[in-house]
Amino acid sequence: MRNKLYAPIILLLVLAFLIGPFIIIIAASLSAGETLSFPPQGLSLRWVIKVFEVESFRASFGISMFLAIGGTLAALILGIPASYALSRYKVPGAETIRTIVSSPIIVPGIIVGLALLRYFVVPFNFGILLALFLAHTALILPYAVRVVSASLNNLRSDIEEAAVLLGCSRTGAFFRVVMPNIRGGILAAFILGFVTSFNQVPVSLFLSGPGVRTLPIDMLSYMEITYDPSVAALSALLAFMSLGIVFLAERFLGFSRYV
Amino acid sequence: MSDSRFLCLEKLTLSYGKNVAVPEMDLDIGKGELVALLGPSGCGKTTTMRAIAGLMEPSSGSIILDGANITRVPANKRPVGLVFQSYALFPHLNVYENVAFGLKLMGIKGKQLDERVVDGLKTVGLSQYATRKPAELSGGQQQRVSLARSMVMEPKVLLLDEPLSNLDARLRLEMRTELQRVQKESGVTMIFVTHDQVEALAMADRIIVMLDGHIEQIGTPEQIYNNPASDFVADFVGFENVFERDGNKIKTLSGDVTVSGDIAPTTKGLAWRPTMVTLGEGPYEGTVRGTSFAGGTREYLLDTPLGQIKAECDASLPAHDFGAALKFDLPVHKAAQLARTGSL
Ligand SMILES: Nc1ncnc2c1ncn2[C@@H]1O[C@H](COP(=O)(O)OP(=O)(O)OP(=O)(O)O)[C@@H](O)[C@H]1O
Ligand SMILES: [Mg+2]
Numbered sequence: 001m002r003n004k005l006y007a008p009i010i011l012l013l014v015l016a017f018l019i020g021p022f023i024i025i026i027a028a029s030l031s032a033g034e035t036l037s038f039p040p041q042g043l044s045l046r047w048v049i050k051v052f053e054v055e056s057f058r059a060s061f062g063i064s065m066f067l068a069i070g071g072t073l074a075a076l077i078l079g080i081p082a083s084y085a086l087s088r089y090k091v092p093g094a095e096t097i098r099t100i101v102s103s104p105i106i107v108p109g110i111i112v113g114l115a116l117l118r119y120f121v122v123p124f125n126f127g128i129l130l131a132l133f134l135a136h137t138a139l140i141l142p143y144a145v146r147v148v149s150a151s152l153n154n155l156r157s158d159i160e161e162a163a164v165l166l167g168c169s170r171t172g173a174f175f176r177v178v179m180p181n182i183r184g185g186i187l188a189a190f191i192l193g194f195v196t197s198f199n200q201v202p203v204s205l206f207l208s209g210p211g212v213r214t215l216p217i218d219m220l221s222y223m224e225i226t227y228d229p230s231v232a233a234l235s236a237l238l239a240f241m242s243l244g245i246v247f248l249a250e251r252f253l254g255f256s257r258y259v
Numbered sequence: 260m261s262d263s264r265f266l267c268l269e270k271l272t273l274s275y276g277k278n279v280a281v282p283e284m285d286l287d288i289g290k291g292e293l294v295a296l297l298g299p300s301g302c303g304k305t306t307t308m309r310a311i312a313g314l315m316e317p318s319s320g321s322i323i324l325d326g327a328n329i330t331r332v333p334a335n336k337r338p339v340g341l342v343f344q345s346y347a348l349f350p351h352l353n354v355y356e357n358v359a360f361g362l363k364l365m366g367i368k369g370k371q372l373d374e375r376v377v378d379g380l381k382t383v384g385l386s387q388y389a390t391r392k393p394a395e396l397s398g399g400q401q402q403r404v405s406l407a408r409s410m411v412m413e414p415k416v417l418l419l420d421e422p423l424s425n426l427d428a429r430l431r432l433e434m435r436t437e438l439q440r441v442q443k444e445s446g447v448t449m450i451f452v453t454h455d456q457v458e459a460l461a462m463a464d465r466i467i468v469m470l471d472g473h474i475e476q477i478g479t480p481e482q483i484y485n486n487p488a489s490d491f492v493a494d495f496v497g498f499e500n501v502f503e504r505d506g507n508k509i510k511t512l513s514g515d516v517t518v519s520g521d522i523a524p525t526t527k528g529l530a531w532r533p534t535m536v537t538l539g540e541g542p543y544e545g546t547v548r549g550t551s552f553a554g555g556t557r558e559y560l561l562d563t564p565l566g567q568i569k570a571e572c573d574a575s576l577p578a579h580d581f582g583a584a585l586k587f588d589l590p591v592h593k594a595a596q597l598a599r600t601g602s603l
Contacts, residue, residue, distance in 0.1 A: 158347040159348070159349055166361030167361050
């Protein structure tokens with residue numbers, strides 16, 4: 001009897017813990033007041049509208065989009081062949097390679113960012129955008145390799161030989177029978193990479209410079225000066241964007257199968 | 260090129276790195292033949308098939324098909340089809356698209372494409388499943404799609420690697436007849452791998468028995484079944500009592516035993532099926548160590564001075580109890596005379 005009562009309560013607490021901040025942000029962003037506060041002081045959409053009027057938000061949104069899409073595409077272009085080689089050929093030291101390829105996941109982002117800044121951007125005089133792009137690609141690569149590898153491992157390799165015997169070249173077989181069958185995995189990797197990159201703070205923090213910063217960094221610096229609810233409104237909008245993407249992915253692809 | 264040398268392997272050597280799986284194999288297969296490649300696990304059946312299909316490069320020797328040397332022809336240019344044990348259907352394509360896959364690559368389109376695919380599906384009785392995905396088919400149906408996919412390419416040789424081993428017993432019987440029918444109707448030269456001698460005997464025009472990378476014997480099912488050439492083949496087709504022969508003696512556990520009867524001078528060994536052992540009378544005696552009822556017959560395992568003997572007799576005869584002493588004979592005129600021994 002007691003157990004029956006505890007279970008829903010715990011579930012509710014967990015949900016509150018997970019969704020609570022989200023609700024607070026939405027509420028705060030709808031505030032009519034001048035400063036970030038909860039509960040909101042009155043209701044209005046002025047801060048939501050304000051988000052679209054802030055010039056730097058627009059610019060950094062563009063940069064973040066570019067990094068998330070470009071970085072993820074680059075990571076996939078590198079990651080798909082890498083995953084393929086790891087799963088199909090007896091590469092010597094495959095395990096070591098796998099570990100190295102997934103290392104950024106275990107190394108804290110701050111360290112990655114600092115290392116990139118100290119050893120690449122400064123000595124080689126990389127442009128900030130290029131550095132950010134490379135850093136994001138490197139960050140997403142492990143996700144790309146993992147997710148794509150998982151769907152490659154579920155795919156029998158003899159269908160490639162079957163395709164070859166029916167007249168395909170080896171490369172033709174890859175594009176005709178491997179790619180279509182790992183499409184779901186690739187899309188899942190794309191979404192995961194996109195969201196990861198978009199929400200990335202620590203690495204970008206080190207690399208962002210004057211004029212070139214990602215949206216989360218821009219929000220941080222905006223808050224240092226202004227404490228109005230537009231940051232909350234922007235956060236809510238971004239959260240909705242992420243949710244929307246994941247929802248669509250789940251709806252059409254069964255996204256959760258791949259992650 | 261004569262019809263009996265349609266597909267020839269000449270001193271074909273196949274290796275994995277330093278390990279030679281198949282050394283210097285010679286083999287001729289006739290046009291339109293249905294051949295079974297029979298042998299125990301690991302003897303090189305799959306390796307040989309993959310080499311013929313071009314999925315594996317031979318380390319030496321050559322493959323001649325229809326008069327042309329195809330040893331160096333890449334797999335995607337060979338007129339050879341292979342049906343995989345796992346079927347290897349393309350999961351993202353439906354049945355129709357799977358069958359059309361190779362034809363499209365050949366540049367066949369439109370009405371002609373449709374006709375050949377529909378024809379192929381009809382041959383294997385799957386017309387009504389054209390729009391299903393492979394995952395929505397039973398094992399036997401997947402097998403048929405795989406067969407149709409290779410058949411529509413009109414290969415000169417069709418190879419099947421253990422085509423029936425993933426099917427349950429009833430389907431296996433059904434597919435046996437199906438495969439035979441498709442082969443006879445199309446006249447395609449077909450080689451199928453199996454390690455089930457019953458399957459090989461039932462289906463094939465000719466059987467190639469392989470052991471450790473070499474060919475032990477080639478022959479018709481009757482030849483293999485009645486006149487095995489070696490102790491290994493004899494054992495494989497059910498001659499469970501095998502002895503080496505020396506003059507008019509056979510070598511047994513308790514030394515040489517003289518047997519009487521006509522033995523060809525070249526015979527190296529003698530072998531008896533359990534049913535060929537005479538029970539209840541004869542010069543030898545053994546103790547019943549095991550007995551099992553097999554429907555129409557009863558099987559006995561005897562401990563004898565010659566070694567263990569397996570015998571089988573009509574179940575209507577009175578049964579012999581465990582531990583009973585039993586006279587028996589190994590009549591030489593019934594025995595298979597083996598040309599080679601030492602492979603067991
Ligand atoms: N990829 C491989 N790498 C190294 N050795 C291999 C490989 N494939 C097969 N072999 C070896 O070659 C020999 C022949 O193998 P093969 O697969 O041709 O046997 P098979 O007759 O098809 O056996 P089964 O009935 O079990 O399928 C075996 O000794 C096997 O260990
Ligand atoms: Mg095999």
